[in-house]
Amino acid sequence: MLSKRALRVAIATAAATTTLFLSGCSQEQLSSAILMPLPASSSDVTNHTDRVTDLWNISWAVLWAVGAIAWGLMFWAIVVYRRRKGDTHLPAQMRYNNPIEILFTVVPLILVIGFFAFTARDMKVIETPNNPEVTVQVIGKQWSWDFNYTNENVYDSGIQSQYITGNDGKKAGLPTLYLPVNKRVELVLNSRDVDHSFWVVEFLYKKDALPGKTNHEYFTPTKIGDYNGKCAELCGEFHSMMLFNVKVVSQSDYDQHIAALKAAGQVGQLSLDASRNQNLPGVAAPAENEG
Numbered sequence: 103m104l105s106k107r108a109l110r111v112a113i114a115t116a117a118a119t120t121t122l123f124l125s126g127c128s129q130e131q132l133s134s135a136i137l138m139p140l141p142a143s144s145s146d147v148t149n150h151t152d153r154v155t156d157l158w159n160i161s162w163a164v165l166w167a168v169g170a171i172a173w174g175l176m177f178w179a180i181v182v183y184r185r186r187k188g189d190t191h192l193p194a195q196m197r198y199n200n201p202i203e204i205l206f207t208v209v210p211l212i213l214v215i216g217f218f219a220f221t222a223r224d225m226k227v228i229e230t231p232n233n234p235e236v237t238v239q240v241i242g243k244q245w246s247w248d249f250n251y252t253n254e255n256v257y258d259s260g261i262q263s264q265y266i267t268g269n270d271g272k273k274a275g276l277p278t279l280y281l282p283v284n285k286r287v288e289l290v291l292n293s294r295d296v297d298h299s300f301w302v303v304e305f306l307y308k309k310d311a312l313p314g315k316t317n318h319e320y321f322t323p324t325k326i327g328d329y330n331g332k333c334a335e336l337c338g339e340f341h342s343m344m345l346f347n348v349k350v351v352s353q354s355d356y357d358q359h360i361a362a363l364k365a366a367g368q369v370g371q372l373s374l375d376a377s378r379n380q381n382l383p384g385v386a387a388p389a390e391n392e393g
């Protein structure tokens with residue numbers, strides 16, 4: 103038996119912790135804290151978000167089960183094999199227990215192979231080219247984004263580090279990527295200077311935008327709405343201001359936006375020739391200027 107004093111301390115600590123924890127939480131936050139589900143706002147936002155959410159939630163469920171078993175065994179051992187009154191010697195010290203050693207090797211191996219297999223299955227679907235109906239080249243730059251609407255031959259350019267909160271509390275002055283709903287989209291990702299990472303929070307996917315390399319991202323936005331974009335790779339002083347908006351809109355609203363860009367004279371494509379680094383591996387050096 104635990105001594106009465108130890109028991110009292112344990113109960114008081116548990117009660118205080120639980121009270122503190124519960125008092126600051128809504129029901130939703132509580133289940134979030136325990137199960138770590140991805141936000142419901144990502145449900146059905148692209149053709150991939152439900153798949154990503156499932157992978158995440160099932161992984162957490164498995165990890166919690168492993169945790170519960172491991173913690174359970176640990177506390178059981180602490181309590182059952184604690185030092186008792188009158189114990190004067192160490193208990194028998196054992197070096198090996200082969201069944202336990204095998205268990206500790208095989209179970210994690212099965213878990214790692216399982217996580218790998220399910221991740222590989224989902225990555226294969228997400229990373230497969232989708233015969234795009236809309237292609238946009240996204241160019242990261244310190245510290246904003248350029249968008250080339252390839253099919254329509256128009257562009258939009260973000261001004262560096264704009265962050266104005268409007269009266270409605272929304273961020274204004276940020277570059278906005280427009281995408282038509284329910285169309286297969288391909289993003290072509292490049293960078294003008296250093297490593298960036300293109301992340302639309304609700305899309306549950308990030309991809310690096312790197313100088314000297316072209317990456318691709320494939321998805322179909324399935325829900326009209328406004329989404330938040332960020333750079334997810336620490337890329338310099340104003341990395342945190344490298345924000346953008348994504349608007350998933352109807353085809354007619356999309357056409358309207360493209361027409362507005364055209365009317366503003368933003369016709370053509372912003373070239374990577376304007377990038378800072380022109381001496382990247384695989385890029386031919388400009389011809390020497392003779393004379």
Ligand SMILES: [Cu+2]
Pocket residue numbers: 242297298299333334335336337341344
């Ligand atoms: Cu960045």
